[in-house]
Amino acid sequence: MIIILRSQAADEEIHAVEQRIRDMGLEPHVSKGIQRTVIGAIGDESKVDKEALEALNGVEKVVRVMKPYKIVSRDSHNAETVIDVSGVPIGGNTIQIIAGPCSVETPEQMEQSAKAVAEAGCRLMRGGAFKPRTSPYTFQGVGVEGLEMFQKAAKAHHLPIVTELMDVRMLDTFLEHNVDVIQIGTRNMQNFDLLKEVGKVHTPVILKRGMSATISEWLMAAEYIAASGNHNIIFCERGVRSFETAYRNMLDVTAISVLKRETHLPVIIDPSHAGGKAWMVPSLSRAAIAAGADGLLIEIHPRPTEAWCDADQALSPNQLNELMVELKGIAQVIGRDL
């Protein structure tokens, strides 16, 4: 940890900083430059509270030398982690396209969706039984019976399922229904109690990025899950908040290469929630795979304009088929399978 002092810092202020560093169990190394004094604090930085040093008189700023995340960091584990989702690998050389409807609606809709997903060549299915909606007056999901409908349709086509957990009290129900991947949504990325609980099970977790979370905060949210014991974590970028109003969220395609450098865990992209319009999805999907993503989470619906939620962003089964052909081609160019 490096402490940069203000140019007017007095000697007694500098001594107080040194003392505080020693109290924290680290060793201060003072170097006085022409215009500023800088103190290096040598030792285990994770014991040190940055804010406590910044609170001291004479301190301009404090810079961490080490990454605050450990288990999820590539420094701790250099090889790519491949996560086994009921037999389907996520991470590694094979790209996975996870498709399905925004929400579980009816047994027929789920059967048609599962059929379309499997026929397009996808190996995992998504769908929501509990929906986080901005308004309390709109459709909130069909609930627990949706999990049953979902499993029945997906299993008939041998597709492991991905579905969102919003309420910690519902975790046991998810386990009873053998949910294959638990999704933590963007609004719950820093719901720390929820993170700790999914950290105690072994079900793989897709951790969506918070609406305006930095990549570092996102890695730390994953660290909460990992520190509780569950290392089966998949990052999912789904667009972040910006000033632009031409689409719903701004897909942060640069996050893919940054995450690939920082963590050994798989990274997937949700182009549907990013753009928010079906006509943007093919372009964003191709970009994500070309950039190096390990997979996609795509919304489809047997009859998009009749979907009970997010009707404007679902692809039709035909559109999914066409997209899969392009994605396979791009995967091949960069030496991967799909």
Add this chain to the structure above:
Amino acid sequence: MIIILRSQAADEEIHAVEQRIRDMGLEPHVSKGIQRTVIGAIGDESKVDKEALEALNGVEKVVRVMKPYKIVSRDSHNAETVIDVSGVPIGGNTIQIIAGPCSVETPEQMEQSAKAVAEAGCRLMRGGAFKPRTSPYTFQGVGVEGLEMFQKAAKAHHLPIVTELMDVRMLDTFLEHNVDVIQIGTRNMQNFDLLKEVGKVHTPVILKRGMSATISEWLMAAEYIAASGNHNIIFCERGVRSFETAYRNMLDVTAISVLKRETHLPVIIDPSHAGGKAWMVPSLSRAAIAAGADGLLIEIHPRPTEAWCDADQALSPNQLNELMVELKGIAQVIGRDL
């Protein structure tokens, strides 16, 4: 609801939109301009899914005519709402400064804090027993026993307490400990299950704004609480995410006048978490009161540099006293008490 069609929209596309509007139980009024066709959908807009219309071919965009929030809207209740917090009014002409430490640490620290808060003339106290921290490796709060320490110290000085609820399973414990105001933190603003649960009790709720929530989304989060039955809601702006790195968050001072126009509920400001540095707090506090806020949530500590969390943003008791004098002066200028 107004549907603006694309300039190339075909007649059959226009008819399909009209039909869909009728299916939703509204009446379409088509007006063909020189370059574009616009359709007004007359009727109860809250029944209509904007996305379902935007998904139709030929539709450029859909504009809502009505506000999506109801109970919290000033349209539904024009007078200012005053919330009674164990005898202390929030909203109305009197401004309330809620002060206290970031986290509950020890009985001594809480007693000293409570004394400082009361002596400065504040009538409510804040403090966290459960802390939402970015890193799983840092201090997470002292937990349930913190609630006891807090109540004991605060009651000795006749101060109702404000403390953050992060986990829905802890709500009963909060009620048993007679927490006077439940705070919902920025990371849980759209934790909808938590909102629904605090909506079922009558304890006043301080709803902090999400890190990058629009004012409209924030009002809708409050509507979740209100729709479940609890109308005792206080909005708290605490700075939003921005591109600026000179401070922690950007205090959105404009939100005060916008909220005052949109809702009848009280609006307070947290200058401590906004700026993130103690030296910014007096300036931001004065700005907030001058702008029309109904109160502040300020961090203080008997010995700021020794605080167990957010040491760099706590005021000392003396600094709080000095600030109170300025705030009283400003309150008077705008015709209010403090």
Add this chain to the structure above:
Amino acid sequence: MIIILRSQAADEEIHAVEQRIRDMGLEPHVSKGIQRTVIGAIGDESKVDKEALEALNGVEKVVRVMKPYKIVSRDSHNAETVIDVSGVPIGGNTIQIIAGPCSVETPEQMEQSAKAVAEAGCRLMRGGAFKPRTSPYTFQGVGVEGLEMFQKAAKAHHLPIVTELMDVRMLDTFLEHNVDVIQIGTRNMQNFDLLKEVGKVHTPVILKRGMSATISEWLMAAEYIAASGNHNIIFCERGVRSFETAYRNMLDVTAISVLKRETHLPVIIDPSHAGGKAWMVPSLSRAAIAAGADGLLIEIHPRPTEAWCDADQALSPNQLNELMVELKGIAQVIGRDL
């Protein structure tokens, strides 16, 4: 134009709005809903000042029905525009990779760069003689003699040149030096006097997006150039400002499909200034081409770590060669040439 009135709007307020619309030469159509009154203003919206209507008592908001841009809009010209840059087409089926150093340094560096660019198969070259630098104390570009060095090196390899114009007084010098494409940088996107002047010549213009410009503002900046007479405009997305600190700017990959829908003009991407680090450039470049961009603007340097500016973002000639192979593969997958 649609005027939505406040729910409490009085009859005389509504009449005043109607009168104002007539004064502006449009025809008001009032429709009174159950909760709100909405007025459609039929006629030429471009005559109407939105703010003048929003200033009237009782008005909640005003929504434009028509796009504010005309010449650059796809509504005015549906086919893709191909711009002829001294014989090299930009737009259309062939993708162009424009490569070169951040700044012109020496004749040798320019000759080596031009050779590398041509050998990699690129057909245009970039380079800056005038550099917009954040600090007045850093290298500001070699100036006019840089244009000469640049032209000499580029012409030897039959490469048309792209270079940035910052000062309107330098336009004649650019014309005398036969600059093939004038680049307007991000900091000058709304330097309206500069836009008007480059609008009076016929040299193609690359218009970079402002640091935090909306796509609509960007299209309007292009409209300034087009309205002055020059329709040879190429949009260049180069990353926008965001809250993320892990890289320099956030590449807005979604802007590609939005622009392709809104305008008939070509759209290229600058992955170098977006990410700001050489190791991010291949991933971002592939993403941009896969998303549908018509070209790229890439920084290279014969010896990247010795570059006089932006040393951390330049590719080496070898890295450019490798990237070109991948980009050709992706172009083929989506049915384009490179």
Add this chain to the structure above:
Amino acid sequence: MIIILRSQAADEEIHAVEQRIRDMGLEPHVSKGIQRTVIGAIGDESKVDKEALEALNGVEKVVRVMKPYKIVSRDSHNAETVIDVSGVPIGGNTIQIIAGPCSVETPEQMEQSAKAVAEAGCRLMRGGAFKPRTSPYTFQGVGVEGLEMFQKAAKAHHLPIVTELMDVRMLDTFLEHNVDVIQIGTRNMQNFDLLKEVGKVHTPVILKRGMSATISEWLMAAEYIAASGNHNIIFCERGVRSFETAYRNMLDVTAISVLKRETHLPVIIDPSHAGGKAWMVPSLSRAAIAAGADGLLIEIHPRPTEAWCDADQALSPNQLNELMVELKGIAQVIGRDL
């Protein structure tokens, strides 16, 4: 300057960084921690290109120890600078409210405006003869004759004038018309050639913050003016771009205390362009003065709804009078005059 190396950095990489630091004329001090090596570069940091070091293999990040701005920095000049604008002081204990219309329209409108400004007790007047408008099809200002109208009306009431310079070629005309304060608008904050030219004259300059400029970039833009010789610089915060759509820009009230700490130059606020609506202006104005601003730039119009631009944000003369009373009260509370 501090160079933090990657955890896997090899010895030869570390040596290369040391060598490069020496080549730059600084002295490297290596300190090897348990997990990372950190190198301090002692010497004149302003000679060093941060990017050149970040480009080297094995480097994780580079942190500056010194502020990049010099003349405008409080480190170089600790006392508050008071700028003399034709006899009226800006900075120091007296707060200045600069009021006037968005644009110069007619001699009558300017005479009525000047009268209103003077009668309200303001000592400076604002008004635009050249207007930076998003659309090329809207009113662009009355031009040079507007400067004459403005001077005539303002001088009759002994008000020095503030007006925006957009085009470097118009500077001589501004000087001939004895413009008292040259305003550089938000879109030109990094129009470096314009900054250099206004740096060569002695007329005071109001430098508005760029739409999404960091405070550091803004200080560096001022440094461009100062380094060319003109130290009469006034910073003006006017709201920044954000994700919020309830108002035009987000007023960054925190920037006031940050700037007051970083620079000795005066800081004023433009509440009119920040909020974008007249009804927000009183709240934002009070907040700005309470936060410590040295003045305001406010739009007024004799008949707001008839203004030729920004009609929705102008105050009426009566509203200005009422606001001045509140602002005087707040100034008094914080020990200042107005």
